[in-house]
Amino acid sequence: MRRTFVVGRRVLRQLRRNPRFLVLTIVGPLVIVYFLKLFFDTFPEGFDTGRYAVPAAAFIVHFMAFLLCAIALVQERTAGTMERMFVNGFRRAEVIGGYVLGYLGLATFQAAVALGEVLWLFELDYDADVLASLFAVVWLLAIASVMLGIFVSTFARRESQVFPFIPLIAFPSVFLSGLLMEPDELPRWAELLGRAFPVFYANEVIQEMIEPGGALADVWTNFAVLAGYGAALLVLASLTLREVE
Amino acid sequence: MDAIELEGLEKRYGKKVQALRGVDLSVRKGEVFGLVGPNGAGKTTLIKALVGSLRPSGGRARVLGLDPLKDRTELRRRIGYMPQSPVLYDDLSGLENVEFFGAAHGVRGLRERAREALRFVELEERANDPVHTLSGGMKNRVSLACALVHRPEMLFLDEPTAGVDPRLRSRFWAAFRELARGGVTLFISTHLMDEATLCDRVAILRQGRVVVSDSPREILRRGRTRLLVRENGKEEERIIGGRPEDLAEALHAYGLRKSVSAVSVETDSLEQVVLSIIGEEA
Numbered sequence: 001m002r003r004t005f006v007v008g009r010r011v012l013r014q015l016r017r018n019p020r021f022l023v024l025t026i027v028g029p030l031v032i033v034y035f036l037k038l039f040f041d042t043f044p045e046g047f048d049t050g051r052y053a054v055p056a057a058a059f060i061v062h063f064m065a066f067l068l069c070a071i072a073l074v075q076e077r078t079a080g081t082m083e084r085m086f087v088n089g090f091r092r093a094e095v096i097g098g099y100v101l102g103y104l105g106l107a108t109f110q111a112a113v114a115l116g117e118v119l120w121l122f123e124l125d126y127d128a129d130v131l132a133s134l135f136a137v138v139w140l141l142a143i144a145s146v147m148l149g150i151f152v153s154t155f156a157r158r159e160s161q162v163f164p165f166i167p168l169i170a171f172p173s174v175f176l177s178g179l180l181m182e183p184d185e186l187p188r189w190a191e192l193l194g195r196a197f198p199v200f201y202a203n204e205v206i207q208e209m210i211e212p213g214g215a216l217a218d219v220w221t222n223f224a225v226l227a228g229y230g231a232a233l234l235v236l237a238s239l240t241l242r243e244v245e
Numbered sequence: 246m247d248a249i250e251l252e253g254l255e256k257r258y259g260k261k262v263q264a265l266r267g268v269d270l271s272v273r274k275g276e277v278f279g280l281v282g283p284n285g286a287g288k289t290t291l292i293k294a295l296v297g298s299l300r301p302s303g304g305r306a307r308v309l310g311l312d313p314l315k316d317r318t319e320l321r322r323r324i325g326y327m328p329q330s331p332v333l334y335d336d337l338s339g340l341e342n343v344e345f346f347g348a349a350h351g352v353r354g355l356r357e358r359a360r361e362a363l364r365f366v367e368l369e370e371r372a373n374d375p376v377h378t379l380s381g382g383m384k385n386r387v388s389l390a391c392a393l394v395h396r397p398e399m400l401f402l403d404e405p406t407a408g409v410d411p412r413l414r415s416r417f418w419a420a421f422r423e424l425a426r427g428g429v430t431l432f433i434s435t436h437l438m439d440e441a442t443l444c445d446r447v448a449i450l451r452q453g454r455v456v457v458s459d460s461p462r463e464i465l466r467r468g469r470t471r472l473l474v475r476e477n478g479k480e481e482e483r484i485i486g487g488r489p490e491d492l493a494e495a496l497h498a499y500g501l502r503k504s505v506s507a508v509s510v511e512t513d514s515l516e517q518v519v520l521s522i523i524g525e526e527a
Contacts, residue, residue: 006348010334010341017336017375080332084391087296088349089321244314245299 003090007098011072015106025068025106029060029114037121050124050210055179055203057118058138062145062199063170065107069149070165073099074156083245092241096150096234100143107142111135126210133209133216140226141202147233148198154240173199178207201226246310247271248399248430249278249295254304256290256453264290266453267304272432272446277425279444280434281519287453288434289329292403295432296326309399322350325397329404329434331384335377339368339387342376343394350395362390365420382413389420399430406435418443438516449519457522461515467522468513474499475507487512 015022036056040049076082085095115138118124119131126134148169156162173179176186176194183191183200194200201222208214249272256265264287272278280288293299294306297313297320306313311320333342343359352358363372366386376384385405392400402421406414418440421431425445433444441447441461448458457464468487472495473480485491492510499505513521 002351003349006345010337010345013341014334014336080328080330081334083293083298084326084328084332084346085349087298087321087324087326088346088391089318090349244297244317245293 003094004097004101007085007090007095008101009098011099011102012105015102022106025064026110026113029057029064029110030117032060033057033114033117033121036118040122049122051207052179053118053122054115054124054134054206054210055199057114058141058202058206059173059179059199061107061110061114061138061142062173062202064110065103065142065145066149066152066169067162067166068106069099069103069146070153070156070162071149071159072103073150073153074159074162077153077156078158086243092243093238096238096241099150100146100234103146103149104143107146108139111138111142114138124210129216130209130214134206137202137205137209137223137226140223140230141198144198144226144230144233147230147237151233151237151240154237154242169197173197176200178203198226198229201229246274247307248274248276248309249432250305250307252305254291254294254306255302256287256294256299257302264453265294265301265304268450268453268455270448270455270458272430274430275425275428276445277421277431277433277443279441279447280432280450281436281438281441281447282434282450283436286436286450288436288450289403290453291450292326292401292432292434296324296401297321322395323398325392325395325400327388327392327400327402327405329407331376331381331388333376333384333387333391336375338373338375339363339379339383339390340372342387343390346391347394352395358396359390359394362394363387365393366390367416382409385409385413385417389417393424393429397429400424400432402431402433404434404436406437406440414440438514438519441515449522451523457519464518465512465515468515468518469521470513471511472496473507473509473511474505476502476505478506487518 036053040053043049112135115135152162152165172193176190177183177197177200178194179199183194186194204222205219208219209216249270251268251270254265254268257263268291280291282288290299294301295308295313297317300314308320309323313320340359340363343362344355347355347359360369360372363369366389368383368386368390371379371383376387379387389405406417409417421433425431435441444461446458446460449456466487470485470487470492472483472485483495485495
């Protein structure tokens with residue numbers, strides 16, 4: 001456990017030393033959310049923008065957290081620092097756990113900033129308990145995304161090998177996870193496929209909570225699935241991360 | 246028990262590439278052992294197999310009596326590894342890098358030990374500078390400090406002096422000697438033949454095979470000596486063996502006659518000896 005914290009502290013320290021990277025990871029989602037606002041402003045008045053805007057913020061956080069973490073870990077492999085960590089006695093679970101700890105802070109911050117901007121720009125007014133659940137679900141999604149990034153990175157030897165995974169994860173999340181329509185209107189197999197992506201469960205919670213009279217009790221299983229999703233990926237990644245070539 | 250015992254170690258990549266073709270080798274405890282060979286000879290592959298980050302395709306390896314893969318948890322506590330080209334975190338300082346790799350070993354009094362390691366590589370005054378501001382030679386020194394912060398029994402150094410200027414290279418070798426005096430076994434790869442003469446024993450690796458393994462002095466004895474004698478204004482050249490006894494025997498033949506006005510001796514360099522051994526084997 002001590003070595004997990006050592007890795008986490010080192011990852012955080014590297015993030016802090018890299019202000020340009022940090023600013024981009026925070027400003028990037030902010031700008032994209034603003035573009036979203038411009039896009040929805042062209043829609044007729046009375047259009048329910050909240051139904052799309054909040055999940056869109058969740059998706060942006062998911063995508064950024066996934067990508068940044070995957071690339072950072074692949075860079076460790078290409079630079080040789082991954083091998084050096086292992087030869088120095090760090091174990092797979094410690095390296096992965098350290099990355100989760102390191103990126104947890106960044107993901108939390110991204111979740112808060114993106115969600116806050118959506119609520120402010122789109123003038124969405126929700127009760128405190130709804131806000132708390134929205135933040136909780138976006139945060140949980142961000143953690144699952146970090147895990148997904150770690151998992152995907154174990155299949156790539158170079159940065160360029162991460163890129164094919166990006167559309168494979170981004171597009172089904174957009175089209176099949178209910179961001180744009182109700183998933184139950186999809187063919188059965190496509191709906192099931194959509195359930196393979198963490199955005200699906202986050203969206204279920206968001207749609208329920210932003211509905212007037214929505215109740216957390218109806219969607220709490222999605223919270224559990226999202227948490228389980230992250231945990232399962234963590235276990236899978238610690239099995240697929242290669243310590244010996 | 247030797248520090249390293251290898252029997253027929255092999256590594257294949259797919260069907261075509263065979264990086265190691267049955268390496269037999271033994272390294273004694275406390276010696277500075279050089280693994281010499283051109284680029285692509287298999288030096289890095291062999292070191293990676295010995296530190297347990299590469300799975301061999303065949304053969305048997307023992308490092309400090311341990312299996313590099315099965316016993317890697319135990320082995321990694323006792324060895325230090327400096328990869329080829331300085332593998333460091335560029336955003337962090339030299340001290341932070343040394344501390345990070347030292348923390349993996351649970352080193353007590355880590356800050357002081359990290360400073361001590363940086364002092365050893367004469368980089369204490371730049372300890373807090375980010376690695377990306379350091380020169381290539383300084384990065385190499387930080388990388389060495391990372392490998393020895395936990396005071397390992399055995400050090401694996403993969404081309405530690407590649408791209409290092411001659412002055413720094415001699416400082417590196419002085420440091421290696423100092424470590425060896427302290428009882429550390431060093432396994433150093435290099436593609437520079439002249440560095441081989443600085444080792445207690447060397448193995449010449451070529452195309453994944455050990456061509457010769459011995460002390461540099463013994464390898465030199467396998468070379469030839471050209472004896473040039475000027476007698477009555479006439480040059481004569483004789484090729485004799487590389488042993489001192491061969492030279493004495495050849496000189497006896499001349500009996501130091503007054504007519505002999507000049508004698509010069511040219512011995513094969515280590516590189517020439519190795520090339521001729523390779524030629525014999527081919």
